[in-house]
Structures are given as structure tokens and as C-alpha cells.
Amino acid sequence: MALSRTEITGIEGGRLxxxxxxxxxxxxxxxxxxxxxxxxxxRIPKAPAEKEELSEVGINSPFVDEPADNDERYRHFLTYxxxxxxxxxxxxxxxxxxxxxxxxxxAEALAGLEEDFTGVEFRTTQxxxxxxxxxxxxxxxxxxxxxxxxxDYFLFPETVLxxxxxxxxxTCNLGLCNSPGLARAIEGELSQAELTGKEVFDGLDIKIxxxxxxxxxxxxxxxxxxxxxxxxxxxxxxxxxxxxxxRKRGENSRLAEEVGVIPARSVxxxxxxxxxxxxxxxxxxxxxxxxxxxxxxxxxxxxxxxxNDYSHVPPxxxxxxxxxxxxxxxxxxxxxxxxxxxxxGIIDMIESDLTEAEIALKEAEKEGFNAILIRRSVFLAQRxxxxxxxxxxxxxxxxxxxxxxxxxxxxxxxxxxxxxxxxLNEIGEKIPxxxxxxxxxxxxxxxxxxxxxxxxxxxxxxxxxxxxxxKGLERKNQSSRMLQDKRxxxxxxxxxxxxxxxxxxxxxxxxxxxxxxxxxxxxxAKAKVFIETLNPGxxxxxLLDDGEPIRNVPRSLENDGYNILRKEKxxxxxxxxxxx
Ligand code: SF4
Numbered sequence: 001m002a003l004s005r006t007e008i009t010g011i012e013g014g015r016l017x018x019x020x021x022x023x024x025x026x027x028x029x030x031x032x033x034x035x036x037x038x039x040x041x042x043r044i045p046k047a048p049a050e051k052e053e054l055s056e057v058g059i060n061s062p063f064v065d066e067p068a069d070n071d072e073r074y075r076h077f078l079t080y081x082x083x084x085x086x087x088x089x090x091x092x093x094x095x096x097x098x099x100x101x102x103x104x105x106x107a108e109a110l111a112g113l114e115e116d117f118t119g120v121e122f123r124t125t126q127x128x129x130x131x132x133x134x135x136x137x138x139x140x141x142x143x144x145x146x147x148x149x150x151x152d153y154f155l156f157p158e159t160v161l162x163x164x165x166x167x168x169x170x171t172c173n174l175g176l177c178n179s180p181g182l183a184r185a186i187e188g189e190l191s192q193a194e195l196t197g198k199e200v201f202d203g204l205d206i207k208i209x210x211x212x213x214x215x216x217x218x219x220x221x222x223x224x225x226x227x228x229x230x231x232x233x234x235x236x237x238x239x240x241x242x243x244x245x246x247r248k249r250g251e252n253s254r255l256a257e258e259v260g261v262i263p264a265r266s267v268x269x270x271x272x273x274x275x276x277x278x279x280x281x282x283x284x285x286x287x288x289x290x291x292x293x294x295x296x297x298x299x300x301x302x303x304x305x306x307x308n309d310y311s312h313v314p315p316x317x318x319x320x321x322x323x324x325x326x327x328x329x330x331x332x333x334x335x336x337x338x339x340x341x342x343x344x345g346i347i348d349m350i351e352s353d354l355t356e357a358e359i360a361l362k363e364a365e366k367e368g369f370n371a372i373l374i375r376r377s378v379f380l381a382q383r384x385x386x387x388x389x390x391x392x393x394x395x396x397x398x399x400x401x402x403x404x405x406x407x408x409x410x411x412x413x414x415x416x417x418x419x420x421x422x423x424l425n426e427i428g429e430k431i432p433x434x435x436x437x438x439x440x441x442x443x444x445x446x447x448x449x450x451x452x453x454x455x456x457x458x459x460x461x462x463x464x465x466x467x468x469x470x471k472g473l474e475r476k477n478q479s480s481r482m483l484q485d486k487r488x489x490x491x492x493x494x495x496x497x498x499x500x501x502x503x504x505x506x507x508x509x510x511x512x513x514x515x516x517x518x519x520x521x522x523x524x525a526k527a528k529v530f531i532e533t534l535n536p537g538x539x540x541x542x543l544l545d546d547g548e549p550i551r552n553v554p555r556s557l558e559n560d561g562y563n564i565l566r567k568e569k570x571x572x573x574x575x576x577x578x579x580x
Contacts, residue, residue: 073148073155074141074144076155076156077144077155078140080094080155080157080158080159081093081094081096081154081156081157082094085133085134087134089137090133090135090136090137091135091136091137091140092131092132092133093131093132093135093140093143093147094130094131094157094158095110095131095132095147095151095154095157096153096154096155096157096158096162097128097130097151097154098153098183098184098187099128099165099184100128100129100164100165101180102130106151109149109150110122110130113132113143113146116142117132117139117142117143119134120132120133120134120135121133126217127158127164127205128164129158129162159196159201159202159204159205160196160201160204160205160206160223160275161187161190161191161196162205162206163183163186163187163205163206163207163208164205164206164207164208164216164221165179165180165183165207165208165209166179166208166215166216167179167180167210167215168180168181168208168209168210168211169210169325170210170327172210172211174210174211174213175210175211175227176210176211176227176228176229177210177211177227177228177238177239177240177264177325177326178210178238178325178326178328179208179209179216179225179227180327181325181327181328182208182225182240182268182326183206183208184326184327185267185268186206186267186268186271188268189268189269189272190268190272193272193276195272195275200279200291201275201278201279201291202291203222203291203292204222204292205221205222205223206221206222206225206271207220207224207225208225208226208240209225209227210226210227211226211227212226212227212228212241213226217248218256219246219255219256220247220248220253220254220256221243221246221256222244222245222247222256222292223242223243223271223274224242224243224244224246224256225242225243225267226241227239227240227264228240228348228351229345229348229352230263230313230348230351230352230355231348231352232313232322232323232352233315234392235316235323235331235332236332236333236345237264237313237322237323237332238263238265238324238325238326239262239263239264239352240261240264240267241258241260241261242258242259242261242262242270242303243256243257243258243259244256244257244259244295244299244300244303245257245295245296247292257300259299259303260303260304261311261355262307262310262311263310263311263313263322264325264326265319265324266310266311269310270306270307270310273309274302274303274306277302278291278294278295278299278302281294281298281302282294345520346387346388346521346524346525349384350385350388350454353380353381353387354381354384354447354450354451356380357377357378357380357381357384357447357450358377358447360377360380361374361377361440361444361447364376364377364440364443365440368433368436369433369440371424371427371436371439374424374439374440374443375424377443377447378396378424378443378446378447379393379396379399381446381447381450382399382402382403382407382450383399384450384454385403385406385407385450385453385454386399386403386406387525388457388461388525389402389525389526389529390518390523390525390526390528390529391522392522400421404418404421407453407463411465412453412463412464412465413449413450413453414449417442417445417446417449420442420443420446423442424439424443427439460528460560461525461528462532509539510538510541511538511539511541512541512543513526513527513530513540513541513542513543514543515542516543516545516573517545518545519548519549520548520549520552520553523544523549523553524552524553524557527553527557531580534580535580536580537579538579538580539565539577539578539579539580540578540579540580541575542575542576542578543570543574544574545572545573545574546569546572546573549574550567550574553576554567557578562579562580563578564577565579
């Protein structure tokens with residue numbers, strides 16, 4: 001691998017050869033190749049030393065410099081960074097590279113060690129660190145001093161401090177959250193709490209991804225996280241899903257299990273509390289029980305207990321930092337996220353509302369079937385699905401009205417729930433407890449129904465139409481339901497007539513969809529719903545705002561297979577012409 005003078009980031013497993021060529025000798029790829037050839041001439045790296053080729057000198061020496069009592073850093077170095085090599089008398093030294101980011105100066109200084117330590121070899125590790133091989137025992141102190149000059153932080157590789165994080169939203173087009181920013185925040189919190197260097201945590205690691213993909217290896221992390229987006233106060237907020245108990249150990253490997261979601265801002269404190277409680281749990285067990293076993297057996301209960309304290313997001317005016325990602329001073333947004341980004345944003349909005357709906361129901365139960373909270377839960381459940389219709393209702397009345405049209409009248413949702421609105425409107429705080437309890441049960445059943453519909457939704461946000469109505473609920477309002485069904489049929493006939501008339505026009509001129517003023521990802525959802533009403537080959541002109549909408553929506557539509565025929569700036573907005 002040849003590198004120009006630049007930051008080396010995201011080092012993955014494998015061998016690393018570093019060739020650094022000053023900027024001033026390169027002007028384009030041809031110059032670069034020529035300069036690299038000249039540089040390499042006579043410097044071709046030697047093949048790795050085999051056991052018999054390694055010098056015998058010094059291999060039987062004890063550590064020349066035993067650490068003094070107050071030399072804690074060197075002691076940590078010997079404990080955590082140094083391992084015996086297979087070849088007798090030689091050591092492997094692991095250098096922790098926080099976030100896997102090695103600057104050009106550090107890389108150059110590291111490569112320079114080859115001159116001071118004969119026969120050393122550098123390797124990268126899957127934990128984004130560097131191994132220095134073939135170090136003799138009596139060279140360890142000298143190497144420690146050299147590394148100390150090159151790096152601010154290189155102790156404690158492969159401990160809880162050594163978080164593995166992908167590049168996340170920092171540079172990755174698919175990244176939702178800034179995972180390296182979170183890794184630094186966790187490291188700061190754990191260092192301050194003096195939770196590093198504790199034997200009890202040996203074998204635990206933390207792995208973070210900026211999105212549900214696995215570049216940062218979260219499925220095999222003992223404590224693992226991946227970025228998601230939730231909506232609070234109609235604003236996107238960076239969150240992480242938490243997983244526990246993953247392990248990468250040959251045939252004893254195990255996938256981490258999901259435990260819950262938490263705002264990005266609360267993750268470092270959550271992890272600090274979690275480790276403290278894990279340490280207390282370990283102190284109650286015999287020394288033969290390892291932390292891995294405790295994590296597997298008690299981790300989930302401990303985590304769920306702490307999550308209650310950290311899952312809340314305060315209002316924006318009280319704590320705007322919750323609405324910003326780690327390492328950023330601006331409010332969080334999905335701007336710049338690439339292919340499929342709109343779809344990912346919509347899924348996150350749905351899941352966010354469903355989670356909130358569940359929380360509202362739990363609160364309602366705790367407060368003696370509080371009617372306001374039951375209605376809130378029903379509102380959130382409806383809003384969760386309405387987002388795929390491009391709607392973001394603000395009031396309960398609006399949500400009921402649109403949900404009726406989009407989901408009951410269209411035959412997607414079970415019409416038995418269509419009288420829920422009337423029923424909920426009747427209940428107040430002064431009505432008997434058993435009636436409130438009945439309303440609570442209905443709210444709960446409705447949420448289960450909505451979750452079922454969500455599970456059946458396909459990748460184009462379409463739902464199955466119902467063949468039969470559900471069973472088990474009291475059949476009230478039959479006549480009104482029939483009237484509604486009838487109205488649905490009439491509307492459907494009317495809309496088909498209008499559709500066929502307008503479709504004829506579609507061959508002559510594009511249909512127009514004005515999405516100016518509609519934020520992401522609702523604009524994408526609205527475009528998808530509108531496209532459903534068109535015929536293959538129809539032309540559609542979509543008007544979109546500048547910024548996030550014009551960057552995200554065309555990419556998502558292209559990703560769905562539509563042809564973008566034209567993109568044109570018109571004053572403060574854009575016109576997009578697509579072929580359906
Ligand atoms: S896990 Fe997601 S955010 Fe991280 S590098 Fe991979 S695709 Fe990008």
C-alpha cells in the first residue's frame with residue numbers, strides 16, 4: 001500500500017507497508033508512481049524474519065528496566081501492551097491507535113523505528129491497532145520511551161478503553177451517527193472515572209457502528225452499539241441501539257443481543273454506570289466466574305435497569321445538546337446520508353413513534369389508565385404509519401382523520417378499530433375505572449395491530465389489503481362501518497375515473513408534484529405515494545427545496561429504479577423530471 005502525505009485512517013487487519021512521499025514531488029498519479037518507484041529503489045522491504053533468522057542476542061535477558069514503584073505507565077505498558085512472541089525471547093508490542101487514526105507524522109515516526117530496532121515488523125490488527133513484532137526483551141524500555149514520544153495515548157490496547165469505531169457520519173455516506181466522536185466521548189468518561197486498567201474488565205470490548213451495518217464489528221462486541229435516528233419534538237435526534245454479549249473467539253463466537261435504545265448524548269454515562277454495576281456484580285461471584293459469564297447472565301437486567309435513567313430526551317429549549325451528535329456543534333440532520341437514506345430515515349421515524357407509543361401506554365397504566373396518555377399512544381401509533389403516506393399530523397384530530405382515509409377506508413387497517421376515536425373521546429378522568437381500563441386494553445390492542453401492519457410493510461412502503469376483518473373485539477358501529485365502506489367504494493370509483501382522465505394527459509405533459517416546504521424524509525414518502533398513482537412511463541415533475549431535499553430525494557428515487565431525466569435550479573428551488 002502506498003500512501004502520500006496524508007492522514008491514514010480506518011486501518012483494517014493485514015500487513016501495512018508505509019511509503020511516505022512529500023507533496024512537493026508529486027503532481028498527479030504519474031508523478032506519484034515515478035516518485036514512489038525512485039523511493040522504493042533499493043528499499044524493498046525484507047521478507048518477515050523466520051524463527052531461525054532472528055538474532056539470539058539478548059533473548060534471555062530479563063526486562064532490563066523493571067518498572068519502579070511510581071512508574072505506573074511503564075507497568076501498564078508491560079501488562080497490557082506486551083505479549084510473548086512464539087519465538088523465544090521476542091515480544092510483540094501492541095500500540096493502541098485511538099479510532100484507528102494515524103497521522104502522517106506518527107506514521108513516519110513509527111516507520112523510523114525500523115532503523116532503531118533491527119528486524120522489527122509492523123502489522124495492523126482487526127481492532128484498528130498496530131503490532132510491532134520481533135522486539136527483544138531488553139529493548140522494551142527503549143521502545144516504550146520511543147512510543148511515548150510519538151503518541152499521546154497508546155496504552156491499554158484491547159481493553160474497554162480500546163473502542164473500535166467505524167468512521168460513521170464523519171466520512172461514510174451511509175453513516176447516521178458520528179461513531180468516532182462517541183468513541184472519544186466514552187474514552188474520556190472511562191478515563192476520568194478511572195475505570196481503565198481494572199483486571200475485572202479484562203476480555204470486554206466496546207464496538208460502535210454509525211449505522212446498522214457492521215464495519216465497526218458491533219455484532220461481536222461485548223458492549224456494542226449502532227447508530228439510529230429517533231424523532232423527538234418533530235426533530236431528528238441521534239440515538240444508538242445497545243447490544244450485549246457478543247464474542248469473537250473461534251467456535252465459541254457469539255452474536256451480541258439487542259437490549260434497547262438510548263440517546264447518543266447519554267451513551268458515555270450509561271457505559272460508565274453499566275461497568276460500575278458489572279464490577280459490583282463480579283465482586284459477589286467467586287473468582288472462577290469470569291466477567292464474560294456475568295455479562296451473559298446478568299448484563300441484560302443491569303442494562304435495562306440503568307436504561308430507565310438514560311432513555312429520556314429533554315425538550316430542545318432545555319438541553320439542545322441532545323439534538324446534536326458527538327463532535328458537532330450543529331443540530332443533527334440526515335443531510336448528506338447517501339443511497340436509501342430517505343428510506344432509512346422513514347424506518348427510524350416509524351420505530352421512534354412506535355417506541356414512544358409503547359412508553360405512553362406504560363405510563364398510562366402506571367397512572368391508573370390515564371386517558372390523555374392512552375390517546376397519546378394511539379396518536380403516536382397512527383403517526384408512525386402515516387409517515388409513509390408523507391403525512392406528519394400535529395394533532396390527534398388530524399391523525400384520526402388522515403388515518404381513517406389512508407388506512408381504514410383503503411382496507412389496510414382492521415375497521416373494527418375505526419370507532420376507537422369516538423370511544424376515546426368519551427372517556428375522561430371522572431368515568432369509572434373499569435371503562436378506563438377497557439380503553440387502555442383497546443389502545444394496547446391497537447398498538448399491536450399497528451406493529452403487525454408495520455411488519456407486513458414491504459420495501460416500497462406498501463401494505464397488504466385485508467381479506468377478512470379481525471376477530472375477538474366487540475363489533476360496535478357496524479352500520480357506520482358499512483357506510484364508511486360504501487363511501488370508500490364511491491371514492492375509489494370516483495378517483496379511478498379522475499385517474500384515467502388525468503392519465504391520458506400524462507402522455508402529453510408531466511404531472512406536477514409541488515414538495516416545496518416539505519422536509520426530509522416526508523418529501524420522499526409523498527413522492528412515493530404520488531408515483532403509486534401513475535402509470536409506468538408517465539412523466540413526473542417534482543419541485544423540491546434546495547439543501548437536504550434536492551440532495552437526498554433524487555438519490556433515493558434513483559435507488560428505487562426511477563430515471564431522473566432532468567434536474568434544474570429555478571430560483572430558490574429545484575425542478576426534478578423523472579420517468580416512472
Ligand atoms: S457501519 Fe455504517 S456508518 Fe459505519 S462505515 Fe459501515 S456503512 Fe458506514
